Amino acid sequence: MRERTTIDLNRVEGDLEVRVDVEDNVVRDSWCVGTMYRGYEQVLVGRAPSDVLVIVPRICGICSTAQLYAGVRALEDAYDIQPAPNGVRVRNLCLMAEAVMNDARQTFVMFCPDFCHAAYRSHPLYDKMVTAFEPPIKGYFARQAVLRSKGMLGVITAFAGQWPHATYMAPGGVTCEVTAEKLAKCEAAIDEYQSWYEAEVLGCSSDQWMGLHTAEGFLGWLEEHPDTGAGLYAGFGRSLGLQQLGLGSRYLLSCGCYPRPDNNGFLMPGGHLNGERVEPFDHHQVREHTRYSWFADYGPTHPWDSITKAEHGPDRGQYSHAKATRYANQVVQLGPMVDLFLAGDPLIASWMRAEGPNAWLRQLTRLYRPVVVMQLMRQTIAELRAESSEPAMVWLTDVPDDAQGFGAVNAARGTLCHWICIRDGKISNYQVITPTTWNASPRDSEGRRGHWEESLIGLTVPDPENPLHLGHIVRSHDPCLVCTTHMIRTSQRRNFTPY
Amino acid sequence: MLDPVPTFGSQRTTTPSRKAGIPPTLLWIGCGSCSGESMAILGVDGQATDFLDLLEHDGIRLLWHPSLSLEPLAPIVDRVLNRALPLTLLCVEGSIATGPDGTGLFDTFDGQPKRDLVYELCSVADYVLALGTCASYGGIPAAPPNPTAAVGLQYADGQPGGLLGNDWRSRKGLPVVNVAGCAADSDTMVLAMRWLLAGDPDPAQLDHFGRPTFVRPCLSGADRPKCGTAQWVGHSCYGCIGQKFPLSRELLKWTEARKCASELLLT
Numbered sequence: 001m002r003e004r005t006t007i008d009l010n011r012v013e014g015d016l017e018v019r020v021d022v023e024d025n026v027v028r029d030s031w032c033v034g035t036m037y038r039g040y041e042q043v044l045v046g047r048a049p050s051d052v053l054v055i056v057p058r059i060c061g062i063c064s065t066a067q068l069y070a071g072v073r074a075l076e077d078a079y080d081i082q083p084a085p086n087g088v089r090v091r092n093l094c095l096m097a098e099a100v101m102n103d104a105r106q107t108f109v110m111f112c113p114d115f116c117h118a119a120y121r122s123h124p125l126y127d128k129m130v131t132a133f134e135p136p137i138k139g140y141f142a143r144q145a146v147l148r149s150k151g152m153l154g155v156i157t158a159f160a161g162q163w164p165h166a167t168y169m170a171p172g173g174v175t176c177e178v179t180a181e182k183l184a185k186c187e188a189a190i191d192e193y194q195s196w197y198e199a200e201v202l203g204c205s206s207d208q209w210m211g212l213h214t215a216e217g218f219l220g221w222l223e224e225h226p227d228t229g230a231g232l233y234a235g236f237g238r239s240l241g242l243q244q245l246g247l248g249s250r251y252l253l254s255c256g257c258y259p260r261p262d263n264n265g266f267l268m269p270g271g272h273l274n275g276e277r278v279e280p281f282d283h284h285q286v287r288e289h290t291r292y293s294w295f296a297d298y299g300p301t302h303p304w305d306s307i308t309k310a311e312h313g314p315d316r317g318q319y320s321h322a323k324a325t326r327y328a329n330q331v332v333q334l335g336p337m338v339d340l341f342l343a344g345d346p347l348i349a350s351w352m353r354a355e356g357p358n359a360w361l362r363q364l365t366r367l368y369r370p371v372v373v374m375q376l377m378r379q380t381i382a383e384l385r386a387e388s389s390e391p392a393m394v395w396l397t398d399v400p401d402d403a404q405g406f407g408a409v410n411a412a413r414g415t416l417c418h419w420i421c422i423r424d425g426k427i428s429n430y431q432v433i434t435p436t437t438w439n440a441s442p443r444d445s446e447g448r449r450g451h452w453e454e455s456l457i458g459l460t461v462p463d464p465e466n467p468l469h470l471g472h473i474v475r476s477h478d479p480c481l482v483c484t485t486h487m488i489r490t491s492q493r494r495n496f497t498p499y
Numbered sequence: 500m501l502d503p504v505p506t507f508g509s510q511r512t513t514t515p516s517r518k519a520g521i522p523p524t525l526l527w528i529g530c531g532s533c534s535g536e537s538m539a540i541l542g543v544d545g546q547a548t549d550f551l552d553l554l555e556h557d558g559i560r561l562l563w564h565p566s567l568s569l570e571p572l573a574p575i576v577d578r579v580l581n582r583a584l585p586l587t588l589l590c591v592e593g594s595i596a597t598g599p600d601g602t603g604l605f606d607t608f609d610g611q612p613k614r615d616l617v618y619e620l621c622s623v624a625d626y627v628l629a630l631g632t633c634a635s636y637g638g639i640p641a642a643p644p645n646p647t648a649a650v651g652l653q654y655a656d657g658q659p660g661g662l663l664g665n666d667w668r669s670r671k672g673l674p675v676v677n678v679a680g681c682a683a684d685s686d687t688m689v690l691a692m693r694w695l696l697a698g699d700p701d702p703a704q705l706d707h708f709g710r711p712t713f714v715r716p717c718l719s720g721a722d723r724p725k726c727g728t729a730q731w732v733g734h735s736c737y738g739c740i741g742q743k744f745p746l747s748r749e750l751l752k753w754t755e756a757r758k759c760a761s762e763l764l765l766t
Contacts, residue, residue, distance in 0.1 A: 013566065037647060048751075050750070054751055055642075061533040061536070147542070154544030161732060482534050
């Protein structure tokens with residue numbers, strides 16, 4: 001007999017409900033529902049374009065820097081201006097710090113506490129999990145993640161003064177001063193974080209960690225370092241079989257990571273994995289579908305052309321406040337694992353070839369990536385020192401009254417896209433598609449499930465009251481629902497009738 | 500270079516309930532929020548205090564936080580509303596959606612308006628804190644055209660009222676404590692909670708917007724009480740959005756930004 005269960009997931013940012021149909025303890029169908037809407041795009045319409053810089057960071061308190069960066073890039077694209085290279089470098093430093101902070105907090109405070117669930121009590125490694133990850137912020141690594149990531153945020157506050165939500169990026173670069181003192185402060189913050197990370201999370205040097213180019217090499221490291229932060233995660237996760245779960249869509253999407261200072265592409269290239277080929281990322285291939293969302297259904301539409309129209313009925317099975325986003329008419333997957341794979345990282349590529357884009361690898365990437373990013377941070381500081389006489393800002397003289405622009409950066413959870421239309425000097429349309437929007441997407445006009453929904457099909461759920469593996473799979477995506485469900489643009493009555 | 504945000508106090512307080520052996524409890528609920536206060540209170544460089552201090556030094560028993568707790572919210576809510584669990588501090592983050600059309604269904608919990616859950620929790624809490632400008636006054640979601648008909652806990656459209664109404668008082672007789680800011684910073688949030696836990700907080704220490712006296716503009720200092728944003732990033736926010744958003748005028752001007760930056764370089 002098929003039973004429908006609604007699971008309320010916490011330790012995701014924001015609110016998420018997942019509904020599954022379970023028959024014979026196997027998930028047969030699934031629906032992802034974001035339950036909270038705020039209306040940021042409506043708030044932006046009619047305002048001066050410069051207000052983007054104050055408002056869009058507030059879309060998300062976790063990736064505030066990424067939202068600001070995407071917004072400023074959309075404005076620069078609309079105004080057709082190139083930012084000062086040093087401005088790009090400062091922006092990158094702050095975005096990199098945000099990713100490093102996020103990966104520690106999400107891994108040790110939000111994901112790993114799942115391993116402390118009483119259902120795992122008889123697991124031989126259970127006591128180690130509790131010692132390491134017991135919530136709330138009691139386990140060793142849970143406490144360390146919070147204490148240490150605080151210092152990493154010093155990189156951002158050196159320039160921005162505060163975090164989250166500071167407006168130190170503007171079209172043309174950054175508005176804050178860039179001084180030798182600030183760069184020294186950033187370097188000290190990285191030194192301190194890296195030395196903790198190497199000692200406790202990796203149990204080896206960053207060079208040795210970056211030298212693990214293959215899955216076999218990694219397993220050799222794991223055998224020698226089982227009690228490090230990364231080792232505890234990796235060992236327990238594999239013992240649960242997380243590497244066989246939650247693969248989802250094989251079509252992968254990334255705009256790239258960290259814009260180049262010459263504004264010609266990204267430091268780490270992105271792309272679209274389309275079968276065997278990697279094709280360039282092209283935002284013109286993005287479409288929003290509203291067949292199963294509470295909007296009028298005009299069919300797949302590009303964000304610049306989006307039409308605002310409420311639709312209360314007829315009932316066609318709508319269930320989400322979020323639109324279904326598709327790329328090149330495919331269901332795609334985004335995230336740091338995807339970002340690193342498309343950038344050609346050897347370890348991530350080796351694991352992907354061996355086991356596919358599974359939940360275990362997805363979360364492992366958040367233990368691996370900070371080392372990559374800290375290298376990029378040091379390189380960026382070195383460049384800022386070398387170019388210290390160059391400005392960090394190219395001030396605008398005047399701006400057009402009519403324009404449209406697109407901006408994308410890599411948020412901690414994957415590619416973040418902003419689209420802006422300006423008419424008569426005011427914002428006429430603003431669209432934000434977050435990485436979680438892609439991943440948590442409902443069904444599209446063709447009835448295809450979104451990536452998460454698909455990744456749950458076939459999952460064994462022995463106890464629907466405690467769907468632990470479902471939680472592992474969804475949390476392996478580091479979901480951020482606060483960003484994702486900001487998108488509804490109309491007054492719309494939610495309808496919770498059964499479907 | 501400006502000093503970092505000053506520490507408003509890292510005193511360790513012993514609360515009356517601690518002396519009696521019953522730890523004060525805290526339940527944190529997120530509404531129409533960006534999680535900014537949750538992230539801020541986990542700790543930011545330059546802040547002397549954070550959530551760990553509350554858990555480890557002040558001995559607060561955390562009943563639930565959306566990002567930190569193992570279990571989902573529903574079982575905890577049942578026990579709190581049934582008075583099986585006492586609730587000392589209710590921390591609310593995010594604006595309260597009352598739309599569409601008064602239903603509150605733009606933000607739901609278990610199929611019901613989050614607004615209704617918050618209302619019930621407020622009625623059983625000793626003290627209620629609105630953490631951040633969204634929970635205090637509606638914040639950016641309440642800016643025109645206010646798509647979700649968002650309100651603060653005890654303010655809406657810049658006037659007393661909001662979800663609870665002007666006359667509402669908590670079980671211990673205080674109105675909602677508005678820790679305004681966007682995001683509110685960790686030291687200020689911790690100080691507000693400690694002020695309440697110290698016992699017998701004086702409502703006269705709340706200003707006419709319900710803010711305790713230690714709520715300051717962004718990046719200000721004890722010796723420099725005005726907003727320090729302009730000096731840090733070269734421009735100021737018009738009408739301090741940490742206070743009472745919404746504003747219908749421009750928030751930021753290029754000329755202002757350029758002027759501040761030039762001044763900075765000249766000094």
